[in-house]
Amino acid sequence: MITMQLLIGIGAICGVSTVLAVIMVIADATIANYGEVKVRINEDKELVVPGGKPLLGSLMEQKIFIPSACGGRGSCGLCKVKVTSGAGEYLATELPWISEEEKKENIHLSCQLKVKKDIGIRIPERLFNVKEYAAEVVSLKDLTYDIKQVTMKLLDPMEIVFKAGQYIQFQVPEYELSKESVYRAYSVASQPSVKDSVELEIRLVPNGICTTYVFEHLKEGERITINGPYGEFFLRDSENEIVFIAGGSGMAPIKSILYDMREKGSKRKARYFFGARAVRDLFLVEEMKELEKDLENFSFIPALSEPEEKDNWTGETGLITDVLDRHLENGDGTEAYLCGSPGMIDASIKTLTKNGIPEELIYYDKFA
Amino acid sequence: MKQTVQLARIQEKMRPGIITRDGFIGTDRRNLIDILVEDDATVKRMDLTHDIIARRMIDLRDAGLGGLGNFISVTPHFEVRVDSVRGKLPCPFGDPGIFPKTNTTVNNLKTGQTITFTDLHIHMIGSHGFYEGKGSSFRLEPAELVSILEIEKPHD
Numbered sequence: 195m196i197t198m199q200l201l202i203g204i205g206a207i208c209g210v211s212t213v214l215a216v217i218m219v220i221a222d223a224t225i226a227n228y229g230e231v232k233v234r235i236n237e238d239k240e241l242v243v244p245g246g247k248p249l250l251g252s253l254m255e256q257k258i259f260i261p262s263a264c265g266g267r268g269s270c271g272l273c274k275v276k277v278t279s280g281a282g283e284y285l286a287t288e289l290p291w292i293s294e295e296e297k298k299e300n301i302h303l304s305c306q307l308k309v310k311k312d313i314g315i316r317i318p319e320r321l322f323n324v325k326e327y328a329a330e331v332v333s334l335k336d337l338t339y340d341i342k343q344v345t346m347k348l349l350d351p352m353e354i355v356f357k358a359g360q361y362i363q364f365q366v367p368e369y370e371l372s373k374e375s376v377y378r379a380y381s382v383a384s385q386p387s388v389k390d391s392v393e394l395e396i397r398l399v400p401n402g403i404c405t406t407y408v409f410e411h412l413k414e415g416e417r418i419t420i421n422g423p424y425g426e427f428f429l430r431d432s433e434n435e436i437v438f439i440a441g442g443s444g445m446a447p448i449k450s451i452l453y454d455m456r457e458k459g460s461k462r463k464a465r466y467f468f469g470a471r472a473v474r475d476l477f478l479v480e481e482m483k484e485l486e487k488d489l490e491n492f493s494f495i496p497a498l499s500e501p502e503e504k505d506n507w508t509g510e511t512g513l514i515t516d517v518l519d520r521h522l523e524n525g526d527g528t529e530a531y532l533c534g535s536p537g538m539i540d541a542s543i544k545t546l547t548k549n550g551i552p553e554e555l556i557y558y559d560k561f562a
Numbered sequence: 563m564k565q566t567v568q569l570a571r572i573q574e575k576m577r578p579g580i581i582t583r584d585g586f587i588g589t590d591r592r593n594l595i596d597i598l599v600e601d602d603a604t605v606k607r608m609d610l611t612h613d614i615i616a617r618r619m620i621d622l623r624d625a626g627l628g629g630l631g632n633f634i635s636v637t638p639h640f641e642v643r644v645d646s647v648r649g650k651l652p653c654p655f656g657d658p659g660i661f662p663k664t665n666t667t668v669n670n671l672k673t674g675q676t677i678t679f680t681d682l683h684i685h686m687i688g689s690h691g692f693y694e695g696k697g698s699s700f701r702l703e704p705a706e707l708v709s710i711l712e713i714e715k716p717h718d
Contacts, residue, residue, distance in 0.1 A: 269582060269651050269663070287581070290652045290660045371699065378647075399645055400667050400678035401699060441631040471632040499632055513630055535631030536646050536662070560646075 234314040237278075243309060249275065250304040259324040260317065261424045262363070262377060266305035273304040280313035326421040327351060329392065331414050337477035340398040341443055342408060343383070345391055346418065353389040354422070356382060358454035359429060359447040359531070359559070362392060362422030366404045369411055378404035381533065381559065382423065383446035385453035392420065397443040427559040429455070430529060434555065436464040437522070437530040439514060439542050444533035445478060447559060451531065456488050463491040465521065469514030469538065470498055473505040495521065514538065515545045525550025532558035565593040575654045576695075586654055589697030601693050604704045609715050615704070616688025618713045619679055623666040639672045651682050655690050670710050677702070677710045 228245025233252065235241065243252040250266050250273050253259070262273040271291035277300045284292065288303045304315075329346035337343050348354060356362075363377040384393035399405045412418075429436075429451050438448045448466060455464070470476050475498075482494035497517040501507035510517045515538075522528075528551050532539050539558050546556055565573070573594040578585035590597060605612060626642030628634050633643040645667065650660040661682040669676050679702060686692040687702070694701040707713070 267582065271650060271660075290650075397645075399647055400665055400676075402647065402665075444631075469630060469632065471629065471634070475632060499629065500635060513628070515630065535644065536664075537627045537644060538630035541630055 228310045231309050232312040233309060234279075234312070236316055236319070237314070245310055246308060248305050249302075249307045249309050249313070249315070252309055253304065254326075257326060258317075258321065259326065259363075259421045259424075260304050260321065261379075262305060267376075268303060268306050271303065274301050275304045275307075276300060276316040277302050277307070278314035278316055280311055281307065282310075323355070324422060324424065325351060325354070326419060327354065327392075329418055329420055331412060331416045331418060332391070334412065334414055337395060338475055341477060342396050342398075344394045344396060344408060344412070345384075346394075346420065347391045348389075349417075354392060355389065356386055356423035357428040358382075358386055358450040359427040360423040360425040361427075361447070361559070362394075362420045362424070364394070364404060365419040365421075366407045367418075369407055371406055372403045376403055377421075379424070381425075381427075381443075381447035381450070383449050385450050385457060387454070387457055393446075395443045395446040395449075425559065427531070427533070427557060429531070430557070432529065433462065434527050434529040436462055437518075437528060437546070437551070438464065438466040439469075439518065439530065439532045439534070439538075440466075441469040441514060441534040441538050442475075444535075444538075444559070447533050448531065449478065449481070452482075452485055452489070452492070455492075456485060460489065461491055464489065464493075466492070466494045467514055467518050467521070468494070468496045469517075469534075470496065471500050472498055472502045473507060474502075513541075515541045518542065518545050519549070522546070522549035522551075525552070529555040530557070532556065534560075536560050563593075563595050563599055565595045569594045572655055575656075581652060581654050584699060586692075586698055586700075587695035588699070588701060590695030592695070597695055598691055601704050602691050605691070605708075608705065608708055610708060610713060612687050612691040614715065615707060615711075615713055616684050618711050619666070619684045619687070619707075622668055622711060623664070623679075623681070623684065626666050626668075633667075633669070639670065641669045641671060643667045651680075653682065653685055653689075655686070655692070657685070657689065661685060668711060670712070673710065675706075675710045677707060679707075 230242050231245040233241045233243055241256050250260055260273045268287045281300055281302055285306050288306045291303055292301060327348050328350040329348050332347045333345040335343040361379050361381045363379050365375055365377050366372060367375050380394045380396060382392055383395045396405055396408050398409050427447055440448045476496055486492055486494055495510055497510035497514050498507055499513050501511060530546050530551055532542050539560050543556055547553055575581055576586040622642050625636045626634060626644040629643055633641045636642050645665045647663045650662050652660050664681045665678050667678045683702060693704055
């Protein structure tokens with residue numbers, strides 16, 4: 195009897211606590227009025243924004259875009275900013291992403307940090323070059339059964355300036371899989387000289403919110419929104435020999451870099467190792483063969499890990515790391531650029547360093 | 563069954579917009595304890611444990627990693643691909659660490675069925691017996707999972 199009363203008591207307390215917590219969250223989101231607050235950036239610019247909203251969204255409304263791959267859900271950990279004043283305590287949702295060193299530096303996740311009072315932040319100057327673009331989908335093309343090429347004409351602004359290898363964020367509107375619009379990051383596949391449009395290569399991810407939208411809903415003629423450019427993955431200016439390694443949609447930034455090299459008349463020696471399972475997973479092979487003709491020191495080396503009998507494949511076989519290992523002789527004077535899955539990149543780095551390419555000359559864009 | 567205070571707190575974290583935009587519960591109106599108990603009973607009826615299921619998922623995921631982002635054949639009649647998307651997720655049960663958004667897709671070539679699971683799924687199943695609530699986009703039905711991955715009780 196006493197036990198039953200105790201359980202009822204605990205249940206009642208638990209229920210009341212839950213209801214109060216929900217009421218507080220709802221009240222904070224709907225009733226609380228923080229008025230206007232100031233965001234001071236780099237001790238230089240000052241913005242006035244409505245209080246109570248996440249910093250990431252507040253900055254976005256002022257056309258300042260902090261890189262974020264998850265659309266502000268606190269699941270990518272990319273949107274970190276240094277807060278110089280007015281931060282307050284860390285939220286539980288931030289803590290998994292913030293190291294002890296970052297805590298000392300007062301680094302916060304801008305998507306989780308709500309601006310309830312005046313705040314000072316420091317962000318890289320290059321982010322002021324990031325813009326939001328209205329665009330129209332002008333072409334959707336299947337490159338393979340699970341990779342689609344999406345080409346968008348820029349409407350406003352009508353031109354983009356970026357470095358070959360960088361990425362943009364694609365805004366997925368509300369639809370059946372997503373109750374609100376979200377952003378996803380994709381490397382630009384077109385070269386920087388093409389300023390009035392942007393080409394992406396997107397691989398279908400099972401249950402992926404953006405890729406499902408692109409594969410099942412996106413139509414030619416549709417208006418969409420992107421922002422960018424972002425990222426530190428671009429060709430370094432040197433005389434070193436280049437090794438490119440990619441798989442799947444990792445083709446995109448490498449293609450952009452190669453087309454840019456062609457336009458600039460690059461004479462650097464470059465080899466491009468592209469890993470796929472079978473012929474049906476290969477794409478843009480003709481374009482790469484054309485590049486071999488136009489770039490005098492460039493060779494394209496596709497490799498199949500499990501070619502099918504019908505493929506009649508006579509090229510390289512095996513995992514891309516095995517093929518790489520067979521081709522690399524001496525890593526002296528060589529730098530490498532990798533784009534693909536974390537597994538592929540980690541395995542490739544091991545092979546590259548084993549062959550004498552120093553880690554500081556290995557640049558990569560991990561899908562993670 | 564009576565929900566503990568601790569499970570009630572965890573269930574709050576599973577609501578949409580806390581850890582993930584859509585949450586882990588979907589349209590399921592039951593208490594977390596009832597979701598766990600029902601799935602546990604399903605697994606026991608199949609003479610299996612959550613640990614056995616999670617271990618099979620890990621084995622297939624690890625085999626798939628060998629494909630370096632492409633599908634790879636796995637005996638006897640599976641093909642597996644491990645994809646990653648940018649981002650990581652913490653466990654709603656409050657365990658330490660964050661889990662990369664790694665999707666393992668398994669095609670059972672014998673039955674023609676396909677299933678996709680994440681590293682967080684593996685952890686939640688192995689450590690908590692949690693397959694997500696009904697109506698959640700990422701719910702894994704235990705019976706379907708066992709069927710597609712052909713999970714059997716290990717022979718002694």
